[in-house]
Amino acid sequence: MPTIVSVRDLTKTYKSGFSALKSVNLEIEEGEIIALLGPNGAGKTTLISTICGIVRPTSGSVTVGGHDVVRDFRAARELIGLVPQEITLEPFEKVINAVSFSRGLFGKAADPAQVEKVLRQLSLWDKKDSPIQPLSGGMKRRVLIAKALAHQPRVLFLDEPSAGVDVELRKDMWSVVADLKAQGVTIILTTHYIEEAEAIADRVGVINKGEILLVEDKVGLMTRMGQKQLQVDLAGPLTVVPEALRGYALELGPGGRSVTYTYDTKGERTGIVTLLGEMRAAGLQITDLATRQSSLEDIFVGLVRGQA
Numbered sequence: 001m002p003t004i005v006s007v008r009d010l011t012k013t014y015k016s017g018f019s020a021l022k023s024v025n026l027e028i029e030e031g032e033i034i035a036l037l038g039p040n041g042a043g044k045t046t047l048i049s050t051i052c053g054i055v056r057p058t059s060g061s062v063t064v065g066g067h068d069v070v071r072d073f074r075a076a077r078e079l080i081g082l083v084p085q086e087i088t089l090e091p092f093e094k095v096i097n098a099v100s101f102s103r104g105l106f107g108k109a110a111d112p113a114q115v116e117k118v119l120r121q122l123s124l125w126d127k128k129d130s131p132i133q134p135l136s137g138g139m140k141r142r143v144l145i146a147k148a149l150a151h152q153p154r155v156l157f158l159d160e161p162s163a164g165v166d167v168e169l170r171k172d173m174w175s176v177v178a179d180l181k182a183q184g185v186t187i188i189l190t191t192h193y194i195e196e197a198e199a200i201a202d203r204v205g206v207i208n209k210g211e212i213l214l215v216e217d218k219v220g221l222m223t224r225m226g227q228k229q230l231q232v233d234l235a236g237p238l239t240v241v242p243e244a245l246r247g248y249a250l251e252l253g254p255g256g257r258s259v260t261y262t263y264d265t266k267g268e269r270t271g272i273v274t275l276l277g278e279m280r281a282a283g284l285q286i287t288d289l290a291t292r293q294s295s296l297e298d299i300f301v302g303l304v305r306g307q308a
């Protein structure tokens, strides 16, 4: 896939002297969903604001569709839609007017057919004549997305799309994002919810203290850095791990009723078969087995702690 957004050696130092981005490099491919994960203050909003031309870079460059976001800002901005974190809508305006007006902000001529297409796409067509105020929280978020899509951008930025949103609405947002991707829109979202990245992103970028720690295919990342754990439940409780099993990475569970064995998913041999054999030989009676794959959250916490 061709690159649509290219960030090269980007730094941002605010007037206060605070260095919010430190030599960030990032290439985003057309048609992908990339999730930027990071703790509070990591630099996520600064990064997307710089790509969108709202914050001026201190050094480095950003291009969108080949247009430099500073030198050629009009052409770059036309390709971008930004859905802000806060609901910033005129409460008494009708849905259809709010969306049509956004198109005009980009100097695009009125196009009722395009506005209808966007409203239908977001299941807002039957609400087109409703004022915004009485709409549910979910519908208001859809209006924000419709406004960002009104001028037919190729790249959509979603800044924490599900901050303060309940589980049902979050799932609803995920299906909207999946539909947009199916229509070829490139999506860049920032999130604190690792499950959100796990559910919808193709690639994940982890950012902390103004630096990108990694950008990687989600599935590949989880396989590369993931570990698995085997929990073995026992008929009788243990007080310590028996001497014969000390060579294994074992942890005793609550009340000594189980042991947990952590193993590497990349290893040629997991060691499970020999472990179970040695447990039996040590006189332990096994009642159940369960495995667990480490999640993106485990990987994320490990990376951010590692940098600290």
Ligand SMILES: Nc1ncnc2c1ncn2[C@@H]1O[C@H](COP(=O)(O)OP(=O)(O)OP(=O)(O)O)[C@@H](O)[C@H]1O
Pocket: 014, 015, 016, 018, 020, 038, 039, 040, 041, 042, 043, 044, 045, 046, 047
């Ligand atoms: N205008 C500004 N002047 C000075 N410092 C700023 C300014 N804007 C942001 N910062 C600082 O830059 C750092 C990065 O902020 P940013 O909003 O990009 O982080 P974030 O990852 O989006 O955080 P959050 O998840 O909390 O929204 C923070 O320490 C913030 O206080």
